Amino acid sequence: MISESHYLVLAFLLFAIGLFGALTRRNLILILLSIEIMFNAIHLIFVTFSRTWNNLDGQVAALFSMAVAAAEVAVGLAIAILLFRSRKTIDASQFNSLKD
């Protein structure tokens, strides 16, 4: 029987994988992908608790968050493209102008 803790462990693993990817990947696209994975981990947690406590609020929140995530990806990709245009690269380690 798959219990609620299985879902939570899976969500945690997904979040950890996403975080690791977001922090270590050089490629901007892959960083965005990793952030999406973290999003999905959060959605999974929402839905899990929604089912546990028989409350639809969690599912509503998950759907709402997905919509926001979609918008965020659109913006993120746009930024990535603009960055590529100006810097001719999408290697995140090159974007270190904060240093100055």
Place this chain on the structure above:
Amino acid sequence: MNYYFILLAPFLAFVTIALFTRRFRSLSALMAIGGLGISFALILKLFLSLLTTGALPEPVEFSWLDLPGIHFGIGLLFDRLSILMGLLVSGVGTLIFIFSTGYMEDDPGYSRFFAYLSLFAVAMLGIVFSTNLIQTFLFWELVGLASYLLIGFWFEKNQAADAAKKAFMTNRVGDFGLMLGILLIWFVSGQALGSAEGRTVEFAQLARILPEGFASGTISGSVFFIAGLLIFCGVAGKSAQFPLHVWLPDAMEGPTPVSALIHAATMVAAGVYLMARIFFLFILSGELLQVVAAMGLLTALLGASLALMESDIKRVLAYSTMSQLGLMVMAMGLAYPVAGMYHLLTHGFFKALLFLGAGCVIHATHRQNIFELGGLFKRMPVTSMAFLMGMFALAGLFPFSGFFSKEEILQAALETSRFWFVGAEATTFLTAFYMGKLVWMVFLGHEKNHGETHEAPLVMTLPVMVLSFFSLAAGYFQIPELLGQASGETRTAHFGPVAFISTAVVLVGLFASFFLYGLKKPAYEPLEKRLGPLGRLFARKFFIDDLYNFYVAKIQQPFAELCDRANELFVIKGLGHLAGRGLYQLGSLMKKSLTGNVQTYISVVVVQILIILAVAAIFLQLV
């Protein structure tokens, strides 16, 4: 009428001139004269009520600093001493103000001059009517500031700027002693009452507390000696006593009305006045009085002998002030404060007269060297007569006021011991000699080419005439009785042997100088050769200025430079660079952690969050 206007009226004049009426010359002068005139009228009213009814108003005071156990006020103390002194300051001051309208006529800084004069008058009146030592000290410093501004009034002249600085610095040396003295009195005043709460600087209370403390032995005698000596430092600075007298002759760089003000009413009088005011402290220590009297006599002789060789008309008068102040201080030291105050008051009249007379001469001829002047009697009869009267008063001839007040001092000296008497008579002789020389050289003999020299305008001669009257008549005002009833020391000893001896001495001095300078006018100083090495000593002012210059240039300056080097080497280069380098190194170390890579930053944030969560979990005992 509110008595605060004694101080407020000239102060408001100062503020108004400084802020608003600087462009309107005659309006500024009118404000200044009116301001001090109001003070004079108020004090005169007090004086008249004192004469007719003998009643004095209660002191007025407002609280300036009120803390637990500490109370300082600023107010007005009315007694015979303060009213007589206030009358002199405001009266002579007003006359000098009027004189200034003529003397400063063509000066571009006309309004500024009257603003400073008003400030000077306020400061001096603040000391005269002061109710406590802190107020005295505040106005004492204000007098120092005003004198600085006025001595350096023509600040574009280097000598004037230097003289102003010298006066200020020399006074600071003395004022430091005064401040320490006031602090000491402040501390022991509580001791006398046996509680720290009772500490006070009020004259009225100190006059009661200190003698009680002395009588009961709660304050040791040496404390009075030290406190008095420290206060005497301040007195020596303001009243130009040896060794702090060096600023006085240099202060002649200021305009002549300023010299008159400084010497007659507003500055040098402050020191002697303060001694009279807190004489209850000086009387408690016999050794202190001895020191004071000795310093007074030394200053009197020093000033008189320095005046011998001086050829600048104003500087001669400056040295004469110094020596007369020495006599007053000596009288204080001989425990005859009334005699000292009496001489201070009459001296105020005739010294103002002499300076204003000198002002008329300088105004007319633009010369100050007595060897370049001569025969002014025909050209300037009013000034000459007035100056002659001032000279007789200063020399101490009957029936001029100086005769009476000087007799009081000489009498006091004789009653104490023959030593003081001889010293004072020597000063009298020298005074008569150099004053005679001044008058014979400037007013007698042939005219030297002074162009169109003519008598000064009426605004200048009128104050001179009024002062002449007072120089003649002040001896008949029974000033010692007016003062004496306050301290119970009336002594009338005129026309005794003392009067004859000193009159003879004065006449000898006058005739001696007449033979040397009056009969055939020398073109240069004949005394310098005749007196030999002594003359050289006089001419170089006893090497006192040289000594101070040596100290400042050869000892103090190298020491300061040494300190500067050490500071440069150890503090700036050592500690300063150490701190700077250290911070720089630390900075470059920290700089390396800032890669600019957002991912690194976020990693750090994540790690920190994990740490915080772990700590929170441990503390909340979730695990």
